Amino acid sequence: MGGEYVNDAGVFLVRTLFGLYILAVVLRLLLQMARADFYNPICQILVKITNPALRPLRRVIPDFLGIDMAAILLLLLLKTVELLIIQQLSGFSGDVVGLVVLGIAQLIKLALDLFFFSILIQVVLSWVNPGTDYNPGVALLHALNEPLMRPARRVLPSMSGLDLSPLLVIIVLQLLTMLLVVPLNDFALRLLSGA
Numbered sequence: 001m002g003g004e005y006v007n008d009a010g011v012f013l014v015r016t017l018f019g020l021y022i023l024a025v026v027l028r029l030l031l032q033m034a035r036a037d038f039y040n041p042i043c044q045i046l047v048k049i050t051n052p053a054l055r056p057l058r059r060v061i062p063d064f065l066g067i068d069m070a071a072i073l074l075l076l077l078l079k080t081v082e083l084l085i086i087q088q089l090s091g092f093s094g095d096v097v098g099l100v101v102l103g104i105a106q107l108i109k110l111a112l113d114l115f116f117f118s119i120l121i122q123v124v125l126s127w128v129n130p131g132t133d134y135n136p137g138v139a140l141l142h143a144l145n146e147p148l149m150r151p152a153r154r155v156l157p158s159m160s161g162l163d164l165s166p167l168l169v170i171i172v173l174q175l176l177t178m179l180l181v182v183p184l185n186d187f188a189l190r191l192l193s194g195a
Helices: 002-033 042-059 069-090 096-128 136-155 163-193
Strands: none
Touching: 002 042, 002 069, 002 096, 002 136, 042 136, 069 096, 069 136, 096 136, 096 163, 136 163
């Protein structure tokens, strides 16, 4: 009975530590893709946290079409190792390919959730305190979300001063979760169960 509590605590600790570092790498990757200002203090923190793991990988893995492939490989490795450790602590056994596919599904979900929540925060901030672009956090929110918001604004322009483009982007993000992440997750679980 006591070992079960220790395993639960171990799983929690692994998820938390890996989750925080994976979040930092995902944020750095997304901000690089959005061409955010890397002199921003928040970006500088992300660079300092992620450079020790990314620098050696970048020596052997080049970028591809402007996408940091070293960061993507690092994310896949971290997520797979996290899932392997959790699997061992939980006493389950499964296929490594299933774990990789599950890791990919979880990483895509994390990126979609980051966009979802950052857009919500940006919308709330625009209602509560408009014109706060000088704040480093708000500036990063704008930089992160602008690649998604710009095409949405072209499709759905402002109506009477009301910008409905965040609503359109949130709907698309939810559709991507339902049509991409959920089937990928189900496929991974089938691989892990051996069905």
